Amino acid sequence: MKNKAPRAEQPSNPGLVTLPGECQLAGIESLQQGLLAIQEHAEPVTLDVGALQRVDTATMQLILTFILDRATAERSVKISGSSPAWDEAVNTLGFSRLLLVAA
Amino acid sequence: MSLDLTQFHDTFFEESFEALDSMEAALLKLDVGSPDPDLINTIFRVAHSIKGGSATFGFTEVASFTHSLETLLDELRGNRMAVTMALSDLLLKSVDVMRAMLRSVQAKQPIDNQRVADLQFDIEAAIAQKNAQVAAPAAPAAAAAAPAAASPAPAAGATTAGDCAGDRWRIEFRPYEGFFLRGNDPLRMLRALGELGQATVSVEAGKLPPLDTLDPSNCYLAWKIELAGTRNEGAIQEIFDWAIGDCDLTIECLNPPVPAVTPAAATPAPVPAVPAVPEAAAPVDATPAATPAARSTQQAKPDAANIGNETSIRVSVEKIDELINTVGELVITQAMLSQLGSDYNGPNAEQFRAGLAQLERNMRELQESVMRVRMLPISVVFNRFPRMVRDLAQRLNKQVELKLTGENTELDKTVLEKIGDPLVHLVRNSIDHGIEKADVRTTAGKPAAGTIHLDACHRGGNIAVEVIDDGGGLNRDRILAKARERGLVDQNATLTDDQVYELIFLPGFSTAEQTTDISGRGVGMDVVRRNIKELGGSVEVRSQQGKGSRFIITLPLTLAIVDGQSVAVGGETYIVPLTSIIESLQLKPSGINRISGRTEVFSFRGEYLPVIRLHDVFGVEPRTRNLHEGLVVVVEGDGRRVGMFVDDLLGQQQVVIKSLESNYGRVDGISGATILGDGAVALILDIPGLLRMGALRSAA
Numbered sequence: 001m002k003n004k005a006p007r008a009e010q011p012s013n014p015g016l017v018t019l020p021g022e023c024q025l026a027g028i029e030s031l032q033q034g035l036l037a038i039q040e041h042a043e044p045v046t047l048d049v050g051a052l053q054r055v056d057t058a059t060m061q062l063i064l065t066f067i068l069d070r071a072t073a074e075r076s077v078k079i080s081g082s083s084p085a086w087d088e089a090v091n092t093l094g095f096s097r098l099l100l101v102a103a
Numbered sequence: 104m105s106l107d108l109t110q111f112h113d114t115f116f117e118e119s120f121e122a123l124d125s126m127e128a129a130l131l132k133l134d135v136g137s138p139d140p141d142l143i144n145t146i147f148r149v150a151h152s153i154k155g156g157s158a159t160f161g162f163t164e165v166a167s168f169t170h171s172l173e174t175l176l177d178e179l180r181g182n183r184m185a186v187t188m189a190l191s192d193l194l195l196k197s198v199d200v201m202r203a204m205l206r207s208v209q210a211k212q213p214i215d216n217q218r219v220a221d222l223q224f225d226i227e228a229a230i231a232q233k234n235a236q237v238a239a240p241a242a243p244a245a246a247a248a249a250p251a252a253a254s255p256a257p258a259a260g261a262t263t264a265g266d267c268a269g270d271r272w273r274i275e276f277r278p279y280e281g282f283f284l285r286g287n288d289p290l291r292m293l294r295a296l297g298e299l300g301q302a303t304v305s306v307e308a309g310k311l312p313p314l315d316t317l318d319p320s321n322c323y324l325a326w327k328i329e330l331a332g333t334r335n336e337g338a339i340q341e342i343f344d345w346a347i348g349d350c351d352l353t354i355e356c357l358n359p360p361v362p363a364v365t366p367a368a369a370t371p372a373p374v375p376a377v378p379a380v381p382e383a384a385a386p387v388d389a390t391p392a393a394t395p396a397a398r399s400t401q402q403a404k405p406d407a408a409n410i411g412n413e414t415s416i417r418v419s420v421e422k423i424d425e426l427i428n429t430v431g432e433l434v435i436t437q438a439m440l441s442q443l444g445s446d447y448n449g450p451n452a453e454q455f456r457a458g459l460a461q462l463e464r465n466m467r468e469l470q471e472s473v474m475r476v477r478m479l480p481i482s483v484v485f486n487r488f489p490r491m492v493r494d495l496a497q498r499l500n501k502q503v504e505l506k507l508t509g510e511n512t513e514l515d516k517t518v519l520e521k522i523g524d525p526l527v528h529l530v531r532n533s534i535d536h537g538i539e540k541a542d543v544r545t546t547a548g549k550p551a552a553g554t555i556h557l558d559a560c561h562r563g564g565n566i567a568v569e570v571i572d573d574g575g576g577l578n579r580d581r582i583l584a585k586a587r588e589r590g591l592v593d594q595n596a597t598l599t600d601d602q603v604y605e606l607i608f609l610p611g612f613s614t615a616e617q618t619t620d621i622s623g624r625g626v627g628m629d630v631v632r633r634n635i636k637e638l639g640g641s642v643e644v645r646s647q648q649g650k651g652s653r654f655i656i657t658l659p660l661t662l663a664i665v666d667g668q669s670v671a672v673g674g675e676t677y678i679v680p681l682t683s684i685i686e687s688l689q690l691k692p693s694g695i696n697r698i699s700g701r702t703e704v705f706s707f708r709g710e711y712l713p714v715i716r717l718h719d720v721f722g723v724e725p726r727t728r729n730l731h732e733g734l735v736v737v738v739e740g741d742g743r744r745v746g747m748f749v750d751d752l753l754g755q756q757q758v759v760i761k762s763l764e765s766n767y768g769r770v771d772g773i774s775g776a777t778i779l780g781d782g783a784v785a786l787i788l789d790i791p792g793l794l795r796m797g798a799l800r801s802a803a
Contacts, residue, residue, distance in 0.1 A: 025283055028319040039314055057290045058283045061311070062319045069314045092293045094304035094326060 015041055018048040023059040031059065035066045045070065050081020055089050064095055114417070115156050116209045120202065122149040124486055127198045130191065131489040138179070138186040146194070147176040153201065155271075155358045164214050165204050171226045172197050178230060193229060195490065196222055270300075271357040272339060274328040278350040282322040287346050289326065295342045300332030329357070420516065423476050427663055430466075430473045431759035437466045438756075438780030474661050475513075481559045481568065482510035484523045488530060488557060495534045502541050502552035503534055509559035514566055515661040518638050522568065522658065525631040525642075529570040529654050530555060532628075537574030537652055547649065549573065565640075565682075568656040577646035579603050585612070604644045608632045636791060638662070639682070665760055667777075669753040669785060670736060673723040676785040677749075678758055678777060683790040685737040685744065687752060692731045703730065705746055707737055715793060716748045720772060721786075726750040740791035747793070760787060772796050 017034060038045055047063070067077045079086075079099075090096055126149040129142045154169035172194075178184040200222050207214045274296070278289060296302050307325040311317065330339065336354060343352050437459075444459040485507050496503040514522070538544075538553030545551050556571040579600060586592040586606045606612060610629040635642045640658035659665070659682070667678035668687075686707075694705050695714075703714040714735065718725035727733050727750065735746040758777035763770060763786075774789035 025320060032314070032317070032319050036315060055290075056283075056288050057322070057324070058288075058319055060290070061322070061324055062314075062317065064308060065311050065314050065317050068308070068311065088294075089290055092290055092297060092304065093324075094293075094306040098306065098308060 013046075014038070015043050015045045016048060017045065018050075019052045019055075021051050021053040023052060023055045025056055025058040028058055028062060032062055035062065039066065039069060042075070044076045044078055046078045046080050048081045049079055049083045049086040052081075052083040052086050055085055057089075057093060060089050060093055060095065064098065067099060112160065112209075115160060116205060117417075119153050119156065119205055122152060123198055123202050123205075125149060127195065127490055128486055130194050130198065131493060133186055133191060135186055135188050135191060140180070143176065143180050143186075147173065147180050150176055153205075158358065162205075162208050164216070164219065165201065165208060168197075168204065168219055168223055169201065171223050171230075172201075175226050175230055184229075190229065193222075193225055197226065270332060270334045272328075272330040272333070272336070273353075273355045273357055274330060274339065275325075275353045275355075276328065276343070276350060277325040277352075278322040278346070280321040280323070282346070282349050284320055285349050287349055289322070289324070292342050292346065293326065293328065296328060296330055296339065299335070299338055299342075300330050302331075303329040418476075420477075423473075427473050427477065430470050431663070431761075434466055434470055434757075434759055435778045435780070435782075437462055439782060442780040470664070474515075474663065477516050477661065477663075478513035479516050479519055480511045480513050481519065481566075482507075484519055484526060485510050485557055485559075487523070487527070491527065491530065492534065492555060495531065496538075499534065500540065501534065501538055503538055504552050504554050506554055506556040507558075508556070512559040512561065512566060514559075514658065515663070517662050518566075518640075518658055518660075521634060521638055522656070525634045525656070526557070526568065526570065528628075528631050530557070533570060533572040533574060533652065537572040537576070539575055562657070566658045566660060568658065570654040570656075571651065573651040576648040576651050577604055577607065577644070579648060582606050600646075601643075604646055607644065608642075639665070639680070663760060664757050665787065666755065667758050667787065668736070668755050669779075670717075670734075670747075670749040671726075671751040671753055672717045672721070672749050673725050675721070675723050676753060676779060676783065677717065677721075678785050678787040679736060679738065679747070680774075680787070680790065681755065683738045683740055683788075685739055687734055687736045689734055690730050690746075692729075695730050705730075705735065707744070707746065710744075712737065712744050712746050714746045714748050718748075720793065720796060738790045738793075740794045743794055745794055758785070758787065 015038065017038065019031075023031065047067075070077050090099060126146050129145045129149075133139070133142050133146075150169050150173045154166050154173055157163075157165035157169060175184070175194075179186060179190075184190070200219055204214050204219060206212075276289070276292070278287065282289070293302070293304060305327050307327070308323070310323045310325075312323065317323070333339070336356070339354055343350070346352070441459050441463060444456050447455060449455075488507070489505055492503050492505040533555050538555070539547070539549075541551040544553060554573050556569070558567075558569045558571065560567055583592065583598065583603050583606075586603075586609075587594055589612075591606060591609060591612075592598065607628045608631075612628065632642050635656055635658070638658055639662065640656060642654060642656045644652060644654050646652040665678070666681040668681055668684055669676050669678055688707075690705055696704050696706075696711070698704055698711075704711040705714065706712075714730065716725075716728075717723070718728075725733070730748055733748055733750050734752060735748055736752070737744060737746050758779075760775040761777060763773055763776050766776075770786075772789055772793040773786045774792070775787045776784050777787060779785050
C-alpha cells in the first residue's frame with residue numbers, strides 16, 4: 001500500500017504536518033519532500049500523528065532525522081494527536097530518549 | 104567507554120547481605136519433608152542473584168560457591184531432592200559461608216578457602232549422592248552421563264542455542280544500509296524480541312545524515328538491546344534469521360552458567376569473563392530483598408522508564424542526619440520567633456501570632472516526618488533470632504519455640520543498632536538458664552518445648568521490647584544467697600522479690616553453677632543494663648519461679664530529641680529529661696534533715712532522699728540557697744532517687760540534642776546541649792551521671 005503524501009504547509013497552518021494512516025517505505029519520498037519543505041520554518045512545527053495506524057522503521061528514521069535536524073537549529077517540533085502505532089514505534093525502536101532530548 | 108563497576112560494590116554488598124537475611128529467614132521456615140515451593144524459590148532466587156552479581160563484579164570465589172549452592176537448590180526446586188534436616192543445616196551453613204565470603208571480599212581480605220572448599224565439597228557430594236541414587240537403576244552409560252557435578256565443566260562463557268542457564272542477554276544489532284530494501288524492518292524484529300522478555304532498547308543515531316542528504320531507503324541506525332527473562336538463545340536467533348547477511352549481529356549471554364566444580368577440585372573453578380555491565384534485571388521476584396542484582400542495576404542505570412517504577416530509594420544515613428540537623432536548627436529558629444512573637448504588640452500582632460502558631464505546627468510535623476525517615480522496623484533486629492534460637496537449642500539439647508510479635512514497631516536506626524547485643528544476651532540467657540530440658544518440663548507439667556517470646560510495642564511515647572520465657576524463672580533464694588555471700592546485701596536485710604531480682608544487674612553477678620560459652624560468665628546483665636541506659640532506656644525484670652521470666656526494656660523512640668523540663672538555677676537554664684522526673688515539690692523547712700550534720704535529706708513517699716544542689720554542682724550563683732524557697736525535682740537514675748534543688752521550673756519542651764562531646768568535650772553530669780528559643784545554650788542533664796557525682800561528693 002502506498003503512502004498518501006503528508007499534508008504539510010496547509011495555508012491555514014503552514015507549520016502543521018499531518019501524517020496519514022499508513023506510513024511505509026513505499027511512499028517515503030513524498031514525506032521527505034514535505035518535511036524538507038518546512039524544515040527551515042522559523043515557527044514551531046507541529047507533527048500530527050493522530051491518524052497514524054501503521055508505520056515502519058524507515059519512516060520513523062526519517063521523522064527522527066527531521067526532528068533532530070530542527071533541534072540542532074534550535075527549532076522545535078511538537079507532536080500532537082494520539083496514536084498507539086506511533087507510541088509503540090517510538091518505544092520499541094528506543095527513540096523515546098532522543099525525542100525527549102530534542103523536544 | 105568502559106563502565107567502572109566499583110561504584111556499585113557498596114550497593115551490591117548491602118543488598119546481598121539483606122538478601123542473605125531473607126534467605127536465612129526462609130530456610131528457617133522451611134518444613135522438613137513438605138517444604139513450601141515459594142520458600143524454595145525465594146531461597147533459589149537469592150543464591151541466583153548473588154551468583155549473578157558476584158560474577159559480574161568479578162568475585163569469582165563467591166560466584167563459584169553460589170553456583171554449587173544454586174545447583175543444589177535447583178534440585179530441591181525441581182523436587183528431585185527432598186529437604187532433610189541435614190540438608191537444611193547444610194543450607195544454613197552455606198548462608199554463613201556466603202556471608203563470610205562477602206564480608207571478606209568487601210573488606211578486601213582473603214577468603215577462608217578451606218572452609219569454603221569443605222562446604223562446597225559437602226554440597227557437591229549431596230548432589231552427587233542424589234544423582235548416584237537416581238542413576239543406579241539405569242545403564243552404566245546413562246549413569247555416567249547423569250551426575251552434573253561429575254561431568255566436565257562447560258567451557259568458560261560457552262552458550263549453546265536453547266541451552267544457556269542465563270536469562271539475560273545483550274544483543275547488538277547493526278543493519279547494513281540496504282537493510283530496508285531487502286524487505287527487513289527492525290521495528291518488527293525489536294517487537295518480536297520484546298515478546299520474548301523484558302527488552303531495554305537503545306538506538307544509535309550518530310550516523311544519520313542531514314535530512315536533505317538522507318536516503319530514506321537506507322538504514323543508518325543501530326540498536327543495542329538488553330533482554331531479560333528468556334533462557335532460549337535459539338528463539339532470539341530465530342528473530343534475526345531472515346536478516347542474516349544484512350546486518351552485524353552479536354548475541355551475548357550476560358549471566359552465563361558458572362562452571363561446576365567437581366568434588367575433587369578443592370579450589371574454586373574460574374568464573375567466565377563477564378561483560379562489564381551489571382545485571383539489569385534479575386528473575387521475577389515478589390520479594391524485593393531477594394533481588395540484589397536487580398536493585399543494584401536500577402541505581403546503576405537511572406533510566407527514565409525505571410525511575411517511574413521506583414517505590415523506594417536508598418539514601419545514606421549521613422544525608423538524613425544532615426537533614427535532621429537542619430530541621431533541628433529550624434526548630435530552634437521557630438522557637439526564637441515564637442518567643443519574639445509572644446512579646447510583640449505592634450500592628451497585626453494577632454495575625455502574626457496566628458502565623459507563628461501555624462509555623463510551629465508545621466515545624467512539628469516536619470520534624471516528625473524527618474525523624475520517621477530514620478526509623479526502621481525492629482524486625483531488622485528480631486530477624487537474627489530464629490537462627491540463633493534454633494542453633495542454641497540444638498546445642499543445648501532443648502526444645503525451644505520462638506514467637507515474634509510487634510516486628511513492625513519502628514525505632515530510630517541508632518537505637519536499633521545498639522539494642523541488638525543486649526537482646527541477644529537476654530535471649531541466650533533465657534535459653535541457657537531459663538528454658539528447662541524437655542524431660543524436666545514434662546515432669547513439671549509443661550509442654551516439652553519451651554517458648555521464648557520477643558515482643559515490641561509502643562508504650563507511652565516509648566518503645567517497650569520484652570523478652571519473655573516460660574522457663575524456670577529466676578531462683579530468688581539462690582540470687583539472695585549469692586548476694587549475701589558476696590556482701591552485696593546485708594545478712595539480715597529483708598528484700599522484696601523485685602529488689603532481689605534487681606541484684607542480677609549488679610556487675611559480675613552470676614548464679615550459674617558452671618560457665619558455658621553461651622552464658623553464665625558473670626559478665627552480662629550489668630552490661631545489658633548499661634547499654635540500655637546509654638540509649639536513654641531502662642530494663643526491668645519480672646519473674647515467677649517455675650513459670651518463667653519477663654525482661655522489659657523501655658527505649659526512647661529517638662536519640663535526636665528529648666522531652667525536657669527546663670529549670671532555672673541562677674541565670675542558667677538546664678534541661679532535665681522528663682523520663683527521669685518523678686515529681687517536683689516545694690519543701691517545708693521542717694521537712695529537711697541532715698545526716699551526720701552534712702547530707703541534706705527529705706522524706707519522700709516513705710523514704711529519705713538526699714538533695715543535690717545543682718548550683719553547687721555547676722558552680723552557679725543561685726537565686727536562693729534556702730531549700731524551702733526554691734523547688735526540688737525528684738529524679739531517678741540507675742535505680743536511685745534524689746531531689747535536685749533548683750530555683751524554679753520554667754516549662755516543658757522538646758529539645759534538639761546537640762553533642763557536647765563532639766563540639767566541646769565530655770562534661771560529667773551533662774549529656775548534651777540544646778539551643779533555646781532566645782538563642783541561649785542550655786545544658787541537658789545526665790541524671791545517672793549526676794547521681795554518681797553526688798555519691799562521690801557524699802563519700803568525700
